[in-house]
Amino acid sequence: MEQSAIVWTLILALGFPFFILVFGEIIERLERRNNPLANFFRKLRHYVLPSLAVFLLIRQFQPQLSQTTQTEIILRPIATIFWLAIIYSTLSLINILLTPKEKKQSWQFRIPSLLFHSLRMSVILIIAGYIFDAIWEVDLGQLATALGVGSLVIALALQDTLSNLVSGFLLLFEAPFKIGDWLRVGDIEEGEVLEGEVIELNWRAVRLRTADRDIVIIPNGVLGGNIIYNYTLMDPLHAERVEITFSYQDPPNQVKQILYETAIATGGVYREPPPEVRTMAYEETSILYEVKFYVKNFDDRDDVKDAVTTRLYYAAKRYHLNFPEQVLGETISPQEIPRFLQTLPYCKSLNQTTIDTLVKSIIVKDYGIDELIVREGEIDDGLFIIWAGIVQLTLCDRAREERDVARLERSEFFGEMALLPREVSPVSARAIQDLTVLVIPRETAIQLIASNPQFAFEMTQYIDERRKIIQTIAGLEQDWNGRQNNAIAPIFSLESLQNFNNNGDES
Numbered sequence: 001m002e003q004s005a006i007v008w009t010l011i012l013a014l015g016f017p018f019f020i021l022v023f024g025e026i027i028e029r030l031e032r033r034n035n036p037l038a039n040f041f042r043k044l045r046h047y048v049l050p051s052l053a054v055f056l057l058i059r060q061f062q063p064q065l066s067q068t069t070q071t072e073i074i075l076r077p078i079a080t081i082f083w084l085a086i087i088y089s090t091l092s093l094i095n096i097l098l099t100p101k102e103k104k105q106s107w108q109f110r111i112p113s114l115l116f117h118s119l120r121m122s123v124i125l126i127i128a129g130y131i132f133d134a135i136w137e138v139d140l141g142q143l144a145t146a147l148g149v150g151s152l153v154i155a156l157a158l159q160d161t162l163s164n165l166v167s168g169f170l171l172l173f174e175a176p177f178k179i180g181d182w183l184r185v186g187d188i189e190e191g192e193v194l195e196g197e198v199i200e201l202n203w204r205a206v207r208l209r210t211a212d213r214d215i216v217i218i219p220n221g222v223l224g225g226n227i228i229y230n231y232t233l234m235d236p237l238h239a240e241r242v243e244i245t246f247s248y249q250d251p252p253n254q255v256k257q258i259l260y261e262t263a264i265a266t267g268g269v270y271r272e273p274p275p276e277v278r279t280m281a282y283e284e285t286s287i288l289y290e291v292k293f294y295v296k297n298f299d300d301r302d303d304v305k306d307a308v309t310t311r312l313y314y315a316a317k318r319y320h321l322n323f324p325e326q327v328l329g330e331t332i333s334p335q336e337i338p339r340f341l342q343t344l345p346y347c348k349s350l351n352q353t354t355i356d357t358l359v360k361s362i363i364v365k366d367y368g369i370d371e372l373i374v375r376e377g378e379i380d381d382g383l384f385i386i387w388a389g390i391v392q393l394t395l396c397d398r399a400r401e402e403r404d405v406a407r408l409e410r411s412e413f414f415g416e417m418a419l420l421p422r423e424v425s426p427v428s429a430r431a432i433q434d435l436t437v438l439v440i441p442r443e444t445a446i447q448l449i450a451s452n453p454q455f456a457f458e459m460t461q462y463i464d465e466r467r468k469i470i471q472t473i474a475g476l477e478q479d480w481n482g483r484q485n486n487a488i489a490p491i492f493s494l495e496s497l498q499n500f501n502n503n504g505d506e507s
Contacts, residue, residue, distance in 0.1 A: 247322035389435030
C-alpha cells in the first residue's frame with residue numbers, strides 16, 4: 001500500500017506539472033498563429049487537469065475513511081466537477097471545429113444550425129446521464145417512471161415546440177433547402193406567398209431574409225406543412241419575364257429580333273439558355289410581347305430585370321418602334337441636322353448639296369448608359385457623330401486588360417473604320433451617358449470619301465491623332481509601312497485614303 005502511494009505521489013508530482021508545461025507550450029504556439037484551438041487547450045489546462053489531479057489525490061490518500069464515506073462526501077462532488085469541466089471543454093471544441101455560419105478557418109466543418117445545437121445538447125445529456133447514474137447512483141428508470149404523469153402534462157404543454165423540433169429534424173434530413181437558398185413559401189393560388197433567402201435553420205424555426213432586407217421567422221411546423229418553392233436548388237438559373245406592347249404598325253418578326261438582341265446584350269442575362277421572345281396576344285390597340293431571360297444569381301434578378309426593361313426603351317427609340325398611342329420617333333428635327341453638320345470642323349469642305357444629300361441617309365439612334373455601340377475586332381456599321389451624350393472608347397492591351405482610349409462628347413465621332421471596307425474596329429465604344437448619335441451608313445461614308453478628297457484629308461488629321469493614342473495604349477510597334485503588327489486592325493493613313501480615292505478601292 002505504501003509502495004502504491006509512493007508511485008502515485010511521483011506520478012502526480014511529476015505528471016501534473018509536465019502536462020501544465022506541455023499545454024502551456026501548445027497554447028503559446030497556437031496563439032502565435034491566431035488558431036482558435038488555443039482556447040480549447042486553455043480550458044483543459046485551467047479546469048480539466050486541476051479537477052482530475054484533485055480527484056486522483058483524494059482517492060489515493062484517504063484510506064482512513066470508509067469507502068462509502070469517501071465516495072459520498074468527497075469523491076462524488078470532485079468527480080462531478082471533473083465531468084462538468086469535460087462538458088465545458090467538449091462544447092468549446094465543438095464550437096471551434098464545427099460552425100453553422102460561414103467558415104472562418106479552412107479546416108472547419110459547416111453544418112446546419114439544428115444539427116449543431118443538437119450535437120451540443122447530446123453531449124450535455126450523455127455526460128449528465130453518466131454523472132447521475134454512475135457517480136450519484138440515481139436510478140434514471142425509476143426517475144422516468146415517477147415523472148411519467150408530469151412528463152405527459154409537459155409534453156401536452158410543449159406540443160407546438162415538439163412539433164417544431166420534429167419538423168426541424170425532418171427538414172434537416174430531407175434537406176429541401178440549405179443556407180443561402182432562395183425560397184417561396186405558400187400557395188400562389190391562395191395569395192399567401194413569402195419569398196426570402198435562408199439565413200438560419202435552428203431547432204424551432206427557419207429565418208428568411210426578404211428582398212426588402214426584412215427578417216421573417218417561420219416555425220418549422222408551419223414550414224413543414226406548406227408548399228416550398230426552391231429557386232436555387234440543383235439549378236442556380238432563374239427565369240425572369242418582361243412584358244411589353246408595341247403598335248400593329250411594327251411587324252412582329254422585326255420586333256422580336258430587336259427584343260432578343262437587346263436582352264442578350266444586357267449584362268447579367270445568361271446566354272445559355274438564350275433569351276426567348278414570344279408574341280403573347282393581339283390586344284385592341286397593340287400586340288403584347290414577352291421577353292423571357294435567365295439570371296444566374298437570384299439575388300441579382302431585380303437589377304437585371306431593371307436593366308433589360310430600361311434598355312428596351314432605348315432599343316424601341318433607336319429602331320423607331322411604336323408604343324400604343326405614342327410614337328417614339330426622332331427627337332431631332334430634320335432642319336437641325338444640316339446646321340449641325342456645317343459646324344463640324346471636319347465637314348467644312350462639304351458643300352450644301354453634299355450635306356443635303358448626306359442628311360437623307362443619316363439615321364438617328366439613341367443608346368442608354370452602359371450600352372455597347374461598337375465592339376473591338378468587329379466591322380463598324382457606320383460613322384457615328386455624337387449629337388448628345390458621352391462615349392468612352394476602350395481597347396484590350398497586350399496583357400488583355402481593358403484600357404481607356406478617349407472620352408468623346410458632342411460633335412466628336414467614332415466608328416471611323418467604316419470608311420474602309422473589310423477593316424475592323426481597333427476599339428470598343430460604350431455609352432456612359434444617355435446618347436444620341438447621327439449614323440452615316442457604311443456605304444454612304446465610303447462614297448463620301450471617294451467623292452471628296454478634301455474631306456478625306458481633314459478626317460485623316462483627326463484619325464491620325466487617335467491612331468497615335470491607340471498605339472501608345474496598346475503597346476504596339478509599327479513596321480516601316482506604318483501598319484500594326486498584331487491582331488488589332490490597322491488605322492488607315494492619308495496615303496491609303498488618297499489611293500482609295502484614285503482607285504475606288506482600299507489600298
